[in-house]
Amino acid sequence: MKLQSQSSIYLSSFSLIVFMITGVVLYSLLRKLSNDELDSILRQERTEVLSNPELLLIGNQAGAPFFSRLIATEIVKSPGDKEYFYDSVSVVKESGEKAAIRCLKFYKSVQDQPIEFILFKSKLPAQQLVHQIIFSVSMIAFLFLLGIYLLNRFAFRRIWRDFYDTIQALDHYDPKQKALELPASRINEFRTLNEEIEKMTRRVSDTYDNLNNFTSHTTHEIQTPLAVIRLKSELLMQTSNLDDEQLRLIESIGDNSRHLSQLNRSLALLFKIDHHHYSSSGIFLPASGILRQLDNLNELIELKEIKLSTILPPEITVPMDPSLGDILVHNLVKNAIVHNLQGGVLEIELKHGSLRFTNDGPEPLHPTDHYFAEFVKGRYSKGLGLGLSLIKRICEVSGLIVKYTFDKGLHQIVVTWTEKNIKLE
Amino acid sequence: MITLLIIEDEKSLLESMVSYLEPGGYRCMTAGTFHDALKMIDRYDYYCFVVDLNLPDGDGLKIIKLLKENQAKGGIIVISARDTLNDRILGLQTGADDYLVKPFDLSELNARIQSVIRRTRYTGLNHLIFRGLVIDPEEKTAVLNGEQLDLTRKEFEMLMYLITNKNRVITKDAIAEHIWGDSIYGTDYTEMVYTHMKNLRKKLQIKTGTDWIQTVYGSGYRIAEE
Known part of the structure; x- marks a missing residue:
C-alpha cells in the first residue's frame, strides 16, 4: 500500500470517527435543549391553566393562546398532584400527517370533578433547527475530508517528492555503475537519507569493483598453472614402470585439474556475461x-x-x-x-x-x-x-x-x- | 622428419608439449616470444605451427596473418585461453586451421596436429597404417586384410584417437572430451566411454584375434604397436 493511501486512510478514519461522535453528542445535546425549552413553555402554560381552570372549562378562552393545545378529560379518580412530560405523535385530521409533539399531563379537580389535563406543543420548529445544525456539521465534515484528500494528493506529493526520487534512483541502481548521486533535499530527514544512501552505494560499487577485479585476475592467472598441472600429469602418466597406486594418484590429479579448469571457465563465462561481453541483440534459433x-x-x-x-x-x-x-x-x-x-x-x-x-x-x-x-x-x-x-x-x-x-x-x-x-x- | 614450430611464452607448457610430441616422431622448434617467432618462421619448412595468441610482446594473430601472407605451407593451430565463439571465429578467419582452448590434453593436441598435417600437406599421409589396419580418416573407414571393420562413428573416432596417440596412456576424460567435446563435462560419461570401448575392442578382437587395447589401471587406455 502506498504511503499516501496509508496516511489518508488513518487521517480520514480518525476524522470520520471524530465527526460521528461530535454529531451524536451535538444531536442529543440539541434534542435535550429543545425539549427543555418546550417543557418550560408547557410548565408556564400549566401554571396558567391551574390558576383558573374553570374559565377554560366553560370555553372562555380569555385570550389564552394555548387553548387549542389543551385537552381536558373528566376522570373518575384523581391520582393526586402528579404531572409528567412525555413525547407523542399527533395526527393532523385533514392530511393524516403525523407530527412529533411534547406533552405535559397533569390533574386538577374542578368543582370536585377530577380532570386530566394534557398540554401539548409541536416539536417541529425545534426539530427543524436540529436538522439544520446537523446538516451544517455534516457539510463541514465533508469539506474537511475533501480538504484532507486534496492536501494528501497535492501537498503530500510535493513534500515527499525527494523521497520518491530517491526510491526511483535506487530502483534503477546497478552496482556496476558508480555510486548514486542524489540531489540535496530541502527536508532534513530526506537529506540525511540521501547522504546515507550515497555512502552505502559507494561502498557497494567499490566492493563490486574489487570483487570483479579479483575474479577477473584470478580466472586469468589460474589458467596457466592449471594447464601446466594437466599437461604434466599427462606426461607423468606416460612414464614407464608406474604401479597401480601411482597411476591412480596421477589420474586423480588430472581429474581435479580438469574440474578446476571447468570451474574457472564457467566463472569466467559468468563474469563475461555480467560485464556485457556479449551483445544484447541478435537472433537465435x-x-x-x-x-x-x-x-x-x-x-x-x-x-x-x-x-x-x-x-x-x-x-x-x-x-x-x-x-x-x-x-x-x-x-x-x-x-x-x-x-x-x-x-x-x-x-x-x-x-x-x-x-x-x-x-x-x-x-x-x-x-x-x-x-x-x-x-x-x-x-x-x-x-x-x-x-x-x-x-x-x-x-x-x-x-x-x-x-x-x-x-x-x-x-x-x-x-x-x-x-x-x-x-x- | 616432420618439423613443427611451437610458439608459446609459458616455458612449462612449451616443455610439456615438446616432451609429448618428440617421441611421436616430430622435430619441435620453439619460440617463447613474438620476436623469436618472427625469426623462426622462415627457418624451416614446418608442417605445422602451434601458436599461442597471448604473447608478452605481440599478438599471435599477427603471426598467423604473416604466415598467410608468406603463403607458409604448414597448417596452423591456435592454442589459447580465449574460449568464446567470437574468439574462435576470429582465429579461424585470420587463417588458423584449428583452434584449441587451454587447458587441453596433450593427446588432443597431438591428434589435432596430425589431422591438420593430413589436411594441409601432400596426400601421402592420407591413409594411416597401424598393425596392418588401413585407416582412411576422410572416409572414416578401417580396413584389415581387405575386410572393412564395421565401426560406428564414435568407435571409429576412438580408434583413431588411440592410434594417433599410440603407445601412450589416454585417460577416459581425454577420450570423452575428444569424442563429445567439453559440453560432456558434468555428465556421467565413464559409462559411455566404457561401452564404446568395449564394443570397439570386441570388433577388433573378432578380426585380429587379439585385444589391441590395453586397459591401464584406473581409467586409461593404451593401444600399442606390436
Missing part, C-alpha cells in the same frame, strides 16, 4: 541448438533410457545473442538429461515466446529458486553447481524470464520472451 546438443548427448539419453519427446519448430526465434543462446540451450538440455532418472521422461516444447523443459528427477533438497544461485548442486550432481545460475544470468542479460518449478515428481524449467517481429533474411 533454439531448435537447431537443442537438436545439436541432444545429438551430442544421445548416448547418455540411451544409457539412461530417457523417454524423449520434442516439439521444436525450426522457425521460432529468440531475440538474443546467438552464442549466448547456444550456451543457454546446451545447459538446459544437459541439465534435463544429467539430473534425469533412469527411464525418466524428458519433454522439450518450443513455442512462440516460450521454451519448456519438463523432466523427471530426484526431489530437490532446497526450494527450486535456490538452484539459480551459484554452487548449489542437485542431490547426485557431479557438476559444478553453476549450470542453472548460468541459465539464469544468460536469461537476465538477454531479457528473458526463467522459472523453475517442481511438481508431482517433475522438474519444469520454462523460459519466456517477448516475440519481436523480426524477419529472417
Whole structure:
C-alpha cells in the first residue's frame, strides 16, 4: 500500500470517527435543549391553566393562546398532584400527517370533578433547527475530508517528492555503475537519507569493483598453472614402470585439474556475461541448438533410457545473442538429461515466446529458486553447481524470464520472451 | 622428419608439449616470444605451427596473418585461453586451421596436429597404417586384410584417437572430451566411454584375434604397436 493511501486512510478514519461522535453528542445535546425549552413553555402554560381552570372549562378562552393545545378529560379518580412530560405523535385530521409533539399531563379537580389535563406543543420548529445544525456539521465534515484528500494528493506529493526520487534512483541502481548521486533535499530527514544512501552505494560499487577485479585476475592467472598441472600429469602418466597406486594418484590429479579448469571457465563465462561481453541483440534459433546438443548427448539419453519427446519448430526465434543462446540451450538440455532418472521422461516444447523443459528427477533438497544461485548442486550432481545460475544470468542479460518449478515428481524449467517481429533474411 | 614450430611464452607448457610430441616422431622448434617467432618462421619448412595468441610482446594473430601472407605451407593451430565463439571465429578467419582452448590434453593436441598435417600437406599421409589396419580418416573407414571393420562413428573416432596417440596412456576424460567435446563435462560419461570401448575392442578382437587395447589401471587406455 502506498504511503499516501496509508496516511489518508488513518487521517480520514480518525476524522470520520471524530465527526460521528461530535454529531451524536451535538444531536442529543440539541434534542435535550429543545425539549427543555418546550417543557418550560408547557410548565408556564400549566401554571396558567391551574390558576383558573374553570374559565377554560366553560370555553372562555380569555385570550389564552394555548387553548387549542389543551385537552381536558373528566376522570373518575384523581391520582393526586402528579404531572409528567412525555413525547407523542399527533395526527393532523385533514392530511393524516403525523407530527412529533411534547406533552405535559397533569390533574386538577374542578368543582370536585377530577380532570386530566394534557398540554401539548409541536416539536417541529425545534426539530427543524436540529436538522439544520446537523446538516451544517455534516457539510463541514465533508469539506474537511475533501480538504484532507486534496492536501494528501497535492501537498503530500510535493513534500515527499525527494523521497520518491530517491526510491526511483535506487530502483534503477546497478552496482556496476558508480555510486548514486542524489540531489540535496530541502527536508532534513530526506537529506540525511540521501547522504546515507550515497555512502552505502559507494561502498557497494567499490566492493563490486574489487570483487570483479579479483575474479577477473584470478580466472586469468589460474589458467596457466592449471594447464601446466594437466599437461604434466599427462606426461607423468606416460612414464614407464608406474604401479597401480601411482597411476591412480596421477589420474586423480588430472581429474581435479580438469574440474578446476571447468570451474574457472564457467566463472569466467559468468563474469563475461555480467560485464556485457556479449551483445544484447541478435537472433537465435533454439531448435537447431537443442537438436545439436541432444545429438551430442544421445548416448547418455540411451544409457539412461530417457523417454524423449520434442516439439521444436525450426522457425521460432529468440531475440538474443546467438552464442549466448547456444550456451543457454546446451545447459538446459544437459541439465534435463544429467539430473534425469533412469527411464525418466524428458519433454522439450518450443513455442512462440516460450521454451519448456519438463523432466523427471530426484526431489530437490532446497526450494527450486535456490538452484539459480551459484554452487548449489542437485542431490547426485557431479557438476559444478553453476549450470542453472548460468541459465539464469544468460536469461537476465538477454531479457528473458526463467522459472523453475517442481511438481508431482517433475522438474519444469520454462523460459519466456517477448516475440519481436523480426524477419529472417 | 616432420618439423613443427611451437610458439608459446609459458616455458612449462612449451616443455610439456615438446616432451609429448618428440617421441611421436616430430622435430619441435620453439619460440617463447613474438620476436623469436618472427625469426623462426622462415627457418624451416614446418608442417605445422602451434601458436599461442597471448604473447608478452605481440599478438599471435599477427603471426598467423604473416604466415598467410608468406603463403607458409604448414597448417596452423591456435592454442589459447580465449574460449568464446567470437574468439574462435576470429582465429579461424585470420587463417588458423584449428583452434584449441587451454587447458587441453596433450593427446588432443597431438591428434589435432596430425589431422591438420593430413589436411594441409601432400596426400601421402592420407591413409594411416597401424598393425596392418588401413585407416582412411576422410572416409572414416578401417580396413584389415581387405575386410572393412564395421565401426560406428564414435568407435571409429576412438580408434583413431588411440592410434594417433599410440603407445601412450589416454585417460577416459581425454577420450570423452575428444569424442563429445567439453559440453560432456558434468555428465556421467565413464559409462559411455566404457561401452564404446568395449564394443570397439570386441570388433577388433573378432578380426585380429587379439585385444589391441590395453586397459591401464584406473581409467586409461593404451593401444600399442606390436
